[in-house]
Structures are given as structure tokens and as C-alpha cells.
Amino acid sequence: MPVAEPSTRDGEALLRQARRTVARRCLIYFVCLSLLLGVVRHVGSQDAEPNPSQRPTVSINIADNATMAHLARFDALLAEQQWQEAVESIRQDTEASSGQLVLVTPNTDNFRRYVPLSTYRQMKLAELAVRSPDALALYRRQVDPVANKLLTFAREQRDEASLRQIVTKYFASSHADDALLELGEIALERGNWTEARGYWEQISPLTRFPTHEDPKFREFAGQPRWLITQNLRADEDWDRTLPLLQTCDKATSWPVYRDTNIELPNVYARLTLVSILECNRPRATAEIELIQRLCPDATGEIGGRSGKYVELLQAIFEESQSWPALPQDDSWPTFAGSNERKRIAASLPDLGSLKTPRSWQLALPTFSGEGELIGSEGSRVAESSNELLSYHPIVIGDAVIIQAGPSESDVVARRIEDGSVVFGVEEVPTGIVASPGLKRSVGVPRFPLSSYGKTVYARVGSLPTGVNVNLRQEREAPARIIGLDLESEGKLAVELRLEGPQWEEDWAFDGVPVSDGQSLYIALRHRSSVRTENYVGCFDARTARLRWRKLLVGAEPTGSERSFELTHTLLTLRNKTLYCNTNLGIVAALSCRDGTIQWLTEYPRVDLQNKNPDRDTRHTFRDLTPCLLYRDLVIVAPMDCDQLFALDANTGILIWASMHEQAADAIHLLGVGEEHLIASGDYLYWFDVYTGRLKSQFPAPHRSLPGHAKPAPHGYGRGILVDKLVYWPTRESIFVFDQRIRPEMLGRTPEVFDELNLTSHGATGGNLVTADGYLLIASQNLLSVFDCYESRNDSE
Numbered sequence: 001m002p003v004a005e006p007s008t009r010d011g012e013a014l015l016r017q018a019r020r021t022v023a024r025r026c027l028i029y030f031v032c033l034s035l036l037l038g039v040v041r042h043v044g045s046q047d048a049e050p051n052p053s054q055r056p057t058v059s060i061n062i063a064d065n066a067t068m069a070h071l072a073r074f075d076a077l078l079a080e081q082q083w084q085e086a087v088e089s090i091r092q093d094t095e096a097s098s099g100q101l102v103l104v105t106p107n108t109d110n111f112r113r114y115v116p117l118s119t120y121r122q123m124k125l126a127e128l129a130v131r132s133p134d135a136l137a138l139y140r141r142q143v144d145p146v147a148n149k150l151l152t153f154a155r156e157q158r159d160e161a162s163l164r165q166i167v168t169k170y171f172a173s174s175h176a177d178d179a180l181l182e183l184g185e186i187a188l189e190r191g192n193w194t195e196a197r198g199y200w201e202q203i204s205p206l207t208r209f210p211t212h213e214d215p216k217f218r219e220f221a222g223q224p225r226w227l228i229t230q231n232l233r234a235d236e237d238w239d240r241t242l243p244l245l246q247t248c249d250k251a252t253s254w255p256v257y258r259d260t261n262i263e264l265p266n267v268y269a270r271l272t273l274v275s276i277l278e279c280n281r282p283r284a285t286a287e288i289e290l291i292q293r294l295c296p297d298a299t300g301e302i303g304g305r306s307g308k309y310v311e312l313l314q315a316i317f318e319e320s321q322s323w324p325a326l327p328q329d330d331s332w333p334t335f336a337g338s339n340e341r342k343r344i345a346a347s348l349p350d351l352g353s354l355k356t357p358r359s360w361q362l363a364l365p366t367f368s369g370e371g372e373l374i375g376s377e378g379s380r381v382a383e384s385s386n387e388l389l390s391y392h393p394i395v396i397g398d399a400v401i402i403q404a405g406p407s408e409s410d411v412v413a414r415r416i417e418d419g420s421v422v423f424g425v426e427e428v429p430t431g432i433v434a435s436p437g438l439k440r441s442v443g444v445p446r447f448p449l450s451s452y453g454k455t456v457y458a459r460v461g462s463l464p465t466g467v468n469v470n471l472r473q474e475r476e477a478p479a480r481i482i483g484l485d486l487e488s489e490g491k492l493a494v495e496l497r498l499e500g501p502q503w504e505e506d507w508a509f510d511g512v513p514v515s516d517g518q519s520l521y522i523a524l525r526h527r528s529s530v531r532t533e534n535y536v537g538c539f540d541a542r543t544a545r546l547r548w549r550k551l552l553v554g555a556e557p558t559g560s561e562r563s564f565e566l567t568h569t570l571l572t573l574r575n576k577t578l579y580c581n582t583n584l585g586i587v588a589a590l591s592c593r594d595g596t597i598q599w600l601t602e603y604p605r606v607d608l609q610n611k612n613p614d615r616d617t618r619h620t621f622r623d624l625t626p627c628l629l630y631r632d633l634v635i636v637a638p639m640d641c642d643q644l645f646a647l648d649a650n651t652g653i654l655i656w657a658s659m660h661e662q663a664a665d666a667i668h669l670l671g672v673g674e675e676h677l678i679a680s681g682d683y684l685y686w687f688d689v690y691t692g693r694l695k696s697q698f699p700a701p702h703r704s705l706p707g708h709a710k711p712a713p714h715g716y717g718r719g720i721l722v723d724k725l726v727y728w729p730t731r732e733s734i735f736v737f738d739q740r741i742r743p744e745m746l747g748r749t750p751e752v753f754d755e756l757n758l759t760s761h762g763a764t765g766g767n768l769v770t771a772d773g774y775l776l777i778a779s780q781n782l783l784s785v786f787d788c789y790e791s792r793n794d795s796e
Contacts, residue, residue: 060114083134113601114600146173200270203257223655282690335449340629382717392447403458457515466532521537523580632648
């Protein structure tokens with residue numbers, strides 16, 4: 001088999017919530033009411049808890065002092081009007097600074113954002129259009145010939161790589177705005193809505209809420225404009241707000257072109273078209289209104305039609321109401337159902353149809369988590385300590401695949417209709433499994449799977465992803481990643497091993513990979529005597545050769561005094577961008593092409609060594625929480641943070657963050673339905689996906705800390721979204737709810753839409769999966785498969 005080879009955190013809390021919700025809706029009061037101005041200044045200030053300087057530190061590859069001094073020299077030369085020297089200074093790039101990051105938000109912020117040094121240099125050059133047009137003219141005389149040649153070639157050959165080269169290397173040239181426009185068109189043709197929006201929003205700072213010198217507007221800089229304008233109603237409110245959207249009097253903290261010749265209505269129209277095409281009706285409605293207010297008479301061509309943009313876009317929007325839904329395949333190919341971790345399954349019949357279901361079951365071993373560090377501090381969330389819910393099956397075609405343990409032979413496949421063997425042993429060994437070193441570990445076993453096409457990927461071998469350096473002699477051989485071919489009875493198709501001179505004994509695969517067919521992308525973990533480091537690696541999907549490896553962060557791990565770490569870092573993939581929740585203090589976006597970090601956001605990490613008995617620590621049970629992508633939002637629930645939060649997918653800018661310790665038990669991000677983020681743990685939660693406001697929860701709020709009883713009922717396993725419903729498992733039942741929280745339901749406990757009693761079917765709750773009309777429940781020791789269509793055989 002090919003082997004991996006070398007190749008590179010209660011009044012203050014309410015105010016914080018108001019900052020993101022009420023403040024947006026009442027932005028106009030920033031302008032016209034001095035009383036509210038004072039309030040908002042307080043609301044908009046950075047949270048006092050936790051103090052950023054006191055929270056656990058993380059190690060990021062930040063630009064060194066020499067590099068920052070070099071950048072400061074550029075500013076000094078500009079102040080002295082030494083254009084030539086300034087341009088030469090900023091253009092200098094050395095190998096030593098390769099991969100370094102620059103902080104672009106205040107160091108006092110709780111959410112800090114970084115961009116690559118190369119991107120920061122281009123941002124500084126682009127700002128010359130405002131700071132020093134003479135210096136920019138000089139720079140452009142040097143680079144425009146090259147950029148123009150690339151643009152000409154790109155247009156002649158339809159060469160996307162040349163366009164990308166312009167916007168990465170020559171962003172401040174005279175031609176980068178044209179390249180951005182064309183890259184957006186290419187992305188739009190491919191249906192890559194977020195990518196298209198990302199390119200077009202870089203054409204001008206006015207495509208987002210601009211930056212302003214007035215500090216009371218700092219919270220809104222870089223926010224999508226529609227989130228701020230969607231609740232404006234009166235003309236006088238618009239009249240006071242529009243000037244804020246039409247000027248940018250301060251440098252931005254995201255890459256943006258500053259002196260485009262492209263007519264902005266052309267850009268606004270394209271951005272609105274993206275919203276229509278991605279079926280984002282609230283956003284499209286708000287953006288059409290914004291164009292009506294900003295440039296009502298602007299004309300051009302959009303969607304193959306010519307005329308006034310407002311009229312054209314309104315017509316397309318109205319037509320979109322009758323567009324058929326996109327077809328869905330009936331599989332469940334990976335954890336959470338898709339590489340974007342947000343799958344909504346096709347509709348299932350009423351659960352009443354399961355009163356006499358045709359079903360089959362597969363007995364599984366029971367994994368115990370008793371003695372593990374996090375679980376020892378209180379009851380585990382949505383599962384039992386001695387009966388873990390570690391199984392996450394997938395469905396590909398007519399096959400159900402589940403991993404029943406750490407060995408290669410524990411990966412088995414069954415036909416979904418009758419449970420007959422596709423590959424693997426006929427009977428899986430059962431009984432209670434307690435890892436010998438668990439009382440010395442942090443984390444418990446989990447067995448997620450992934451796939452691409454007919455190849456199933458699993459992590460097999462040693463469970464720990466980190467071993468204390470003092471106990472290296474107890475370490476087993478490193479785990480492997482295997483790819484099994486469904487079409488050849490589970491034959492080994494590819495195998496990744498961490499062997500060779502580039503891989504020391506302290507490396508481990510941290511989870512299972514995601515794949516685009518060409519490459520396998522996977523989180524890697526490296527533990528030294530001082531810290532744990534998180535990397536992302538890219539391997540050739542066919543040969544297993546390492547293509548690139550990128551360090552994201554180093555940090556003190558949870559329970560560092562323990563001997564073993566069992567972690568499960570899953571990546572999220574959309575088009576050519578990877579998103580990683582490291583659970584080590586940062587979230588990052590990387591390019592699939594070469595591993596280049598696009599942005600990195602540091603969140604407020606909780607001190608996990610804090611022994612305060614009143615602290616809610618349930619968030620530490622978030623061990624399988626990859627980033628959830630919804631449109632242009634990256635929704636994150638780290639185990640080392642007591643908040644949920646959403647970032648902008650293209651920039652990493654914070655869109656919203658929940659209150660500290662709110663929904664701390666939300667260990668599962670189930671998806672987004674009816675504009676609600678649905679999350680679960682012991683409770684089921686509905687959040688406004690655009691503001692982070694908690695709209696409702698089930699059951700009613702109940703004190704749930706160590707030493708307190710759990711709510712009744714309480715969750716047991718991971719639920720799913722099905723059409724416009726939520727399926728939420730407890731130990732005895734599956735409850736069904738509407739994804740919507742109607743206005744009249746605000747402040748009330750949601751009504752149960754339906755309920756399936758599992759006990760009468762000889763089953764218990766667990767992790768749910770649905771595919772092709774079947775409902776799968778992976779409990780602590782049983783895989784139960786229900787056929788939701790009793791008449792399937794008759795119809796066939």
C-alpha cells in the first residue's frame with residue numbers, strides 16, 4: 001500500500017447580546033439620539049470578561065519584530081514623502097517571513113483576527129490610494145505591465161490561475177479590480193455563491209459596512225450591510241444611515257480595493273443576484289431595497305437582461321419563488337451528512353408509520369468513559385459516562401457503514417434494506433470496552449467516518465492523539481487512515497501512515513479526512529513537552545503522498561497533566577477552502593491548493609484549569625464539533641470556549657457571539673433550518689442564525705450544573721434536521737419539532753410536533769442518521785435501522 005511520503009467565555013452578558021441584536025436593528029439611533037449613543041458605546045465596548053491578557057495563551061506564527069519594524073519603516077517613509085523608498089520597502093519579501101501572520105484587530109479584542117503577512121502587505125499598498133496617491137502611482141508603474149499581461153492572458157485563455165495571481169501578488173495594481181470581477185463571474189457560473197460574493201466584496205470597502213474614524217461604529221466595520229439595514233423602515237432613518245454606507249474614512253481590516261473604476265451599482269447588482277441564487281430571501285429583499293435607496297436609476301445587464309437594476313433584480317427575485325428545489329441525493333456520506341456539516345435530509349413519513357416497522361439491528365460493543373478527566377467533573381452531556389454514544393454511521397448507496405472499534409476489522413458494511421453483509425465480519429464482538437489508560441486521559445473514543453464516491457475513510461489503530469512525553473514508552477504504533485473500496489468488498493484502496501523522516505513519534509492523525517476526489521485533507525496533531533500543535537495536512541487521494549502541511553496553532557491542551565489525549569478534529573470543506581475549529585483557541589480558513597491560511601480568528605479561550613465550582617463546564621464535552629457552514633457564515637462551537645459564535649466565511653470577521661455560558665451544553669450543531677441554527681445537548685436550542693439571539697429551547701430552562709439533576713426529558717445523542725422538522729433523540733423517544741419559532745411562540749416552550757416511543761421497538765436513543773427513507777439510530781450498543789416506508793416492497 002502507498003505510504004505517506006515527505007513532500008511540506010448577568011447584566012453585562014445581556015448587554016453583550018444587545019450589542020449584536022438590538023444595536024443592529026437600531027443603528028440609526030447611533031446617529032440621532034445622544035442618549036442611545038452613550039448606551040451603545042458601552043454595549044459596543046469589548047467584553048470585560050474574560051480579560052484577554054489573562055486567558056490561556058495560544059502560540060500563532062505571528063510576524064516577528066524585525067518584520068513589523070520593516071512595515072513601520074514603510075509608514076515612516078510615507079510620512080516623509082519618500083515614495084520610491086517606501087514602495088521598495090513594502091515590496092521586499094523574504095523566505096524568513098513566509099507563512100507569518102499579522103494581527104489586524106486591536107490586541108484588546110476578545111476575538112482577534114489575523115491575515116497572512118503577504119495579504120497584509122497588499123492591504124497596505126491598496127491603502128496608498130487614500131494615504132498617498134503619488135506613491136501608488138509609482139508602484140503601479142512598476143507592476144501594471146505584469147498585471148496587464150496576466151489579465152490579457154487570463155481573458156484569452158480563460159485562465160483562472162492568472163486572475164488569482166493578480167489579486168494575490170498585485171492587488172494594488174490598476175487591474176486587480178477587473179480580476180476580482182472576473183473571478184466572481186467564474187465562481188458564480190460554478191454555483192459557488194460564497195466565493196463569488198467574496199471576490200466582489202473586495203472591489204470596494206462600500207460593499208460591506210465601511211470603517212469610520214468614529215469609534216462607536218467600530219463594532220460594525222466589515223459587517224454585511226443588509227444585517228444593518230434590513231430593519232430600517234422610515235425614510236428619515238434611511239436618510240441618516242445612507243451616508244454611513246457611502247464613505248470609508250479609515251483603513252479596513254480586511255483586503256479591499258480602494259479606487260476601483262468599476263461602477264458600484266454593477267457590483268451591488270451582482271451581490272444581490274448571488275443572494276437570489278442562493279435562495280437567501282431576507283438578504284435579497286434587503287439588498288434590493290438598498291439599491292433602490294442608493295442608486296434607483298442605475299442601469300446595466302444582469303442575469304442576461306438589460307434595464308434598471310432594481311427592476312431586473314425584483315423580477316428575478318419574484319421568479320425565484322417558483323424555482324424548483326435542487327435535487328438531493330439520499331446518502332449520508334460523512335459526519336453531519338455533508339462536508340459543510342449542515343445537511344437537511346429529505347422528508348420522512350410521520351413517525352406513526354414506524355409502529356410496525358420493518359427493521360434490522362446490529363449489536364455493537366459498549367464503550368465506557370468512566371474515569372476520563374472531563375467526564376469525572378460531572379455528568380456527561382447527552383450521553384452516559386459508562387455507555388458512550390461513540391458511533392456515527394454513514395450511508396452510501398444501499399450500504400450502511402459503521403466503525404465498531406479502533407481496528408481495521410471493526411469497520412463493517414451492511415445492506416440498508418436487510419442488514420446483509422457487504423463487507424466485514426458477520427458478527428461484531430460485543431461487551432463493555434474500557435480503554436486501559438482512560439483514567440489517565442482526556443477525551444473518549446469516537447468513531448466518525450467519511451467517504452468520497454465509493455471509498456470509505458476511517459481512522460484505525462491507536463486511540464490517543466497525544467501522549468505525555470514522560471510516557472512515550474507506553475505509546476502504541478501511530479493510527480492509520482484507511483480507504484476501503486465499497487465496490488470491491490471493502491478492499492484497501494489507500495492507506496496513510498505517518499512514517500519516514502518527516503514524521504516523528506509524536507505525530508497523530510486527529511480525526512478522519514475530507515476529500516474532493518483528488519486530495520485527502522485531515523487534521524494532524526503534534527505533541528511536544530511544552531504544548532500541543534494543530535496542523536492541517538493534504539495527501540494525494542490515490543498515492544497517499546503528502547502534498548502540504550500547515551501549522552495553525554500551538555497551545556496547552558486540556559488536562560495537560562493527563563497522560564493521553566483523545567481528540568477528534570474534523571475539517572469542513574467547501575469548494576477549495578477548508579475550515580478548521582481546532583478546539584485550541586483558533587478557527588482558520590485555508591486554501592486547498594497549497595494550505596495558505598486565508599484568515600485566522602482567535603476566540604476567548606476558557607481557562608480549563610479554573611476550579612470554580614459554579615462555572616458551567618459542559619462545553620468541554622464538545623469533542624465532535626467541526627465548523628458548520630451556512631451560506632457565508634462559519635458557525636463554531638469550540639470545547640474550550642463557553643460561547644457559540646459565527647464568523648464571516650470570507651474574512652473571519654465576527655458576526656455574532658452568544659452570551660457567556662449560554663447553551664453551554666450545546667455539543668451538537670445539527671444544522672440551520674428556517675433561518676434558525678439548531679443546536680442540542682441536554683436541551684434543544686433555536687438561535688437566530690444571523691444575530692445569535694436565543695429564540696427558544698426545549699425543555700424549559702433548568703439549572704443544569706454538576707450536582708444538579710438534568711432536565712426532563714433530556715437529549716441523548718445527536719439529532720437531525722429533516723425537511724422543515726427537527727428530530728431530537730432522548731433515551732426513550734424521538735421528539736419532533738418545527739424548525740420555525742413563530743413570533744407568537746417567542747418566550748414559550750416549543751410544542752412537540754410528534755413523538756416516537758423507541759422502547760416499544762426494542763431500541764434506545766442515540767445518534768440519528770437518515771437516508772433513502774430509512775432512519776438509523778446508533779445507540780451505545782446497537783445500530784437500529786427502521787424502514788419508514790412500510791409499503792416499499794409492495795411498490796417495488
